Amino acid sequence: MLTMGIDIGSRSSKCVILHDGKLLTYGSIETGPNIVKTAHTVVEAAVHRRTGLWGEYRMPLPDVKIDHLKIEDMACIVSTGYGRAVVPFAHRSVTEISCHCRGAQWFVPGVSTVLDVGGQDSKGIRVGAKGEIADFVMNDKCAGGTGRFMEIVAEVLQVPLSEIGSQSLKSTKVLPLSTTCAAFGRGAAVALMKEGERKEDILAGLHEAIATRVTALVRKVGIADKFVITGGIGRNVGLVSKIEQRIDGLRVTLPQEPMIVGAVGAALFALDRARMKSPLSPPVR
């Protein structure tokens, strides 16, 4: 049975297809201004195994022919993310919080805390003993402590987003940057560039600011072992190391592909629903 999870984020969209709960394929694209079109395009990306945003695939995928798959072949489709309500072919939509909680457990069994930092929001989730959401916090009102802040500074410095993390690790001094407001951060970055400061030192300051902010956020729900980071920042080595310095000796567990965690969660919810409706599913005792 095929099920699909589709995560339309504010900056990037992800699509995952599971075959009986096992990963069959996934894909990603940048979210365009037209969500309906974006939703169709990201399905295409998954079916043709394209991850426009990240280059190579990090997870092993079964070597089977899938490029004939269509939306109609899916037993159930669940949408999530900022644009979840607008996906025309989704059977239902589930919040990002639920999907990240579910997806994180699929990648890391026994996870207790999830930090997801996306393009325009960041959230901390505490996972209960039975895998339920015990508590969560969210910041979607302010661009400080989100991927958008990193994009803004990367733009000023003209460093590709995928390289800011590794470049920040080369710094020799950490330049202070506003920890709260991304608009002030942009001004500060421009000023530091004018003063002739090195890009890696400005980036180190940026990562310090974001790490402080998101760690404070996730602390509100409590950080315990296993602490998982999902979303775009999971691929940023500079930020992950800065967060690790702030969590009292705990280690961060990174899913192999942190950006698809929400979409995997959605696809698992789709599987639940498909099994509930399917006559082939085992009878409930």
Next chain:
Amino acid sequence: MAVIGIDLGSQSTKVVILEGDAIVGGASLSTGESAETEARMAVQEALRQTGLKREDLKAAVATGTLNVPVTAAVKQRSAASCIATGAYFRFPQARTVLYVGCDSSMAIRMSEDGQVEDSVKNERCAVSSGALLDIVSRMLEIPVEELGPISLQATAPERVSSRCVVFAEGEILSFIHKDPPVPVPDVLAGVNQCIADGLWGMVQKVGVPSELLLCGGLARNVGVVKAIEAHLGKPALVPPQPQYVRALGAALFARQLQQEGGTPC
């Protein structure tokens, strides 16, 4: 006896020359890489207007958001006290002052004799400042001075729901790219409302016992002033050339120094 006040703002450096109770010269220059250079140039420009020489200035006080000492001879005063002093000089009946600059803002409550009683600043968030107008001006390619008058032509202001300048920028962009696009006056009126809402929160924290005075560069935008007045429920006091109030306050401190027998600069 001439004295000078120097205000180092984040975007522009302003100076005011005072002779007795009369403002005889003033200049404003964009703050660039070196605050000190701009300050010297602005002083020269103001001197040129008045026909005075540098030696004629008997005292100088500097203030502003940029915390840089201009020269050792110049005394520093806090931004809050300079705003309050400048505001009190213009309108002694005002008990609350809202100063809004390019990326800083401050609400101050004063005693009846113009002393600062309470103040709040927007250190953490750019939404309660002029930053959004700057962004919109660049986005729509409309000079900042024209934004206010254009916004008054709005018929159905478009609500900006974001409470973050960065997210608001994206939201405003989507208004412009809508099909059909939201009319520019309606976009601007929504922006004014967004800014006024943020600022009103600051004003409420200090309270308005009687009159509210608006100053700083943003007070030149008639649309924002109207949006704040809507919250206030009555007209606000806006001095002429409101962007110079802080520099004026610094000049008044300089006058005081000079009267007390301070050192010439």
